[in-house]
Amino acid sequence: MYDELKGAYQKTPMDIRALAEKNRDYIIERRRYYHQNPELSMKEYETTAAIRADLEALAAESGVANLDIQTFEDYPGLTALLDTGKPGRTLLLRADIDALPIQECTGLPFASRNPGVMHACGHDTHIAMLLGAAKILMEPSVRETLRGKVKFIFQSAEETAGGSKYYIEHGVLDGVDAVFGLHTWGTLPAPYLCVDSGKRMASTDNFTIKIKGLKAHGAAPHLGHDTIVAASAVVMALQSFVSRENDPLNPLVLTVGKFHGGNMYNTICGDTELEGTIRTFSNELRNKLEEDLSSIVSNTAAAYGCTAELAIRHMHPAIINSSEELNRIARDAATKLYGEEGIRSMDSLMSGEDFSLYMEKVPGFFGFVGAYNEAKGLVHSNHHEKFTADEDALERGSALTAQFAADYLWGE
Numbered sequence: 001m002y003d004e005l006k007g008a009y010q011k012t013p014m015d016i017r018a019l020a021e022k023n024r025d026y027i028i029e030r031r032r033y034y035h036q037n038p039e040l041s042m043k044e045y046e047t048t049a050a051i052r053a054d055l056e057a058l059a060a061e062s063g064v065a066n067l068d069i070q071t072f073e074d075y076p077g078l079t080a081l082l083d084t085g086k087p088g089r090t091l092l093l094r095a096d097i098d099a100l101p102i103q104e105c106t107g108l109p110f111a112s113r114n115p116g117v118m119h120a121c122g123h124d125t126h127i128a129m130l131l132g133a134a135k136i137l138m139e140p141s142v143r144e145t146l147r148g149k150v151k152f153i154f155q156s157a158e159e160t161a162g163g164s165k166y167y168i169e170h171g172v173l174d175g176v177d178a179v180f181g182l183h184t185w186g187t188l189p190a191p192y193l194c195v196d197s198g199k200r201m202a203s204t205d206n207f208t209i210k211i212k213g214l215k216a217h218g219a220a221p222h223l224g225h226d227t228i229v230a231a232s233a234v235v236m237a238l239q240s241f242v243s244r245e246n247d248p249l250n251p252l253v254l255t256v257g258k259f260h261g262g263n264m265y266n267t268i269c270g271d272t273e274l275e276g277t278i279r280t281f282s283n284e285l286r287n288k289l290e291e292d293l294s295s296i297v298s299n300t301a302a303a304y305g306c307t308a309e310l311a312i313r314h315m316h317p318a319i320i321n322s323s324e325e326l327n328r329i330a331r332d333a334a335t336k337l338y339g340e341e342g343i344r345s346m347d348s349l350m351s352g353e354d355f356s357l358y359m360e361k362v363p364g365f366f367g368f369v370g371a372y373n374e375a376k377g378l379v380h381s382n383h384h385e386k387f388t389a390d391e392d393a394l395e396r397g398s399a400l401t402a403q404f405a406a407d408y409l410w411g412e
Helices: 002-009 016-022 024-036 045-062 123-138 164-169 227-245 283-302 324-338 355-361 391-409
Strands: 068-072 075-083 090-096 149-155 178-189 198-201 204-212 252-261 271-280 307-316 319-321 364-372
Touching (some): 016 024, 016 123, 016 324, 016 391, 024 391, 045 149, 075 123, 090 123, 090 355, 090 391, 123 149, 123 364, 123 391, 149 164, 164 355, 178 355, 178 391, 204 283, 227 252, 227 283, 283 307, 319 324, 319 364, 324 364, 324 391, 355 364
Parallel strands (some): 090 178, 178 364
Antiparallel strands (some): 068 075, 075 149, 198 319, 204 271, 252 271
16 A cells, blocks of 8 residues: 555655644743653553643644543543544554653753753653654544544653553553554664664563571571572573573563662671663563573572572563564655655664563554764763763654654545
8 A cells, every 4th residue: 555655645745744843832842841740650640641731722722523542541641533534544643751860960941940850861851852742643634634543642650661561451551553662772873863674672671589598697607508608609600591592683681670688787687689680682582591501590599408499470571573564664754754865774773662562462663763962962871870862863763753653544
């Protein structure tokens, strides 16, 4: 269908790039508002109310009488449905809205007003770019060319690695044919867009290891079974598994980020707990890791007279842009807007994103917007206390989102 209508679509009268440039100040202003008022995962109720007010104002401004906004009684975030009234497909456009428990150190005049809470991952820019895209798609000159439905979701709790699960369980994907999302990224130069196909972000699974031994006086270690020593050996054995048992051409990251054991300097520790994360792109590897790692953990601990149990909490799969149609539409949309010179490839990331849970259910595409700009001093990556995005790139994120939607839904 896409190829058949391609030539006809390019003759439609709208100029999404021009509309994005026209709305540049709006996009930046909304970004600054949300940056200044961050809320942590599962607590984004004021953010939700503000987004609802923004969408209602956009609908009134553009004469959209039927924007169906839905909130949730026990969960922040919202959806909004723009129905063109013409038969066609339904596309879900997603932005995440939660902030991180980080004290902001950017020195920005619109820095966070909430101590210890910061939009250090760029979700403030995601809100603003999707609002900008909604504004473009509601413009009469654009809306008239569309068919089908555009569904917007402003999602809570992405930073918990599973906030999207709630919406899926509550029917947000019912009737949806495809999903699209963007992320501003601190190592991608601004204002470039990345619309690469294939592996984009890794799966995320978290684990806990509980090791039990026998307490004793530190002066008589032979009378106890030291779980700190056993846990140290477990950490090294896990890293050896990654470097020696796993195929180096099959990316795998296994990080132990927490190590808790002991409460006295002169006591052999009887209980130690480790916590960490596992990242990969391979479902086959992901599915067999629990058995392999459990064996390593228990046998290593046993060598020190201890017992150990591994528990893995499966969070979400990898993001892999595998739909040929959506990959083509995304690249064509970016090229149509900014030419090949406006596109930049980016290496796959071992970071995770719960957007992948949507992509488990329906075809999806996930792209990136550059945030890095050395000339402006914007050199810190996501989750850093000084991270901030190049605002000149945000209109491009809105334009790409709107162009992708227009191309996917296809006006007649």
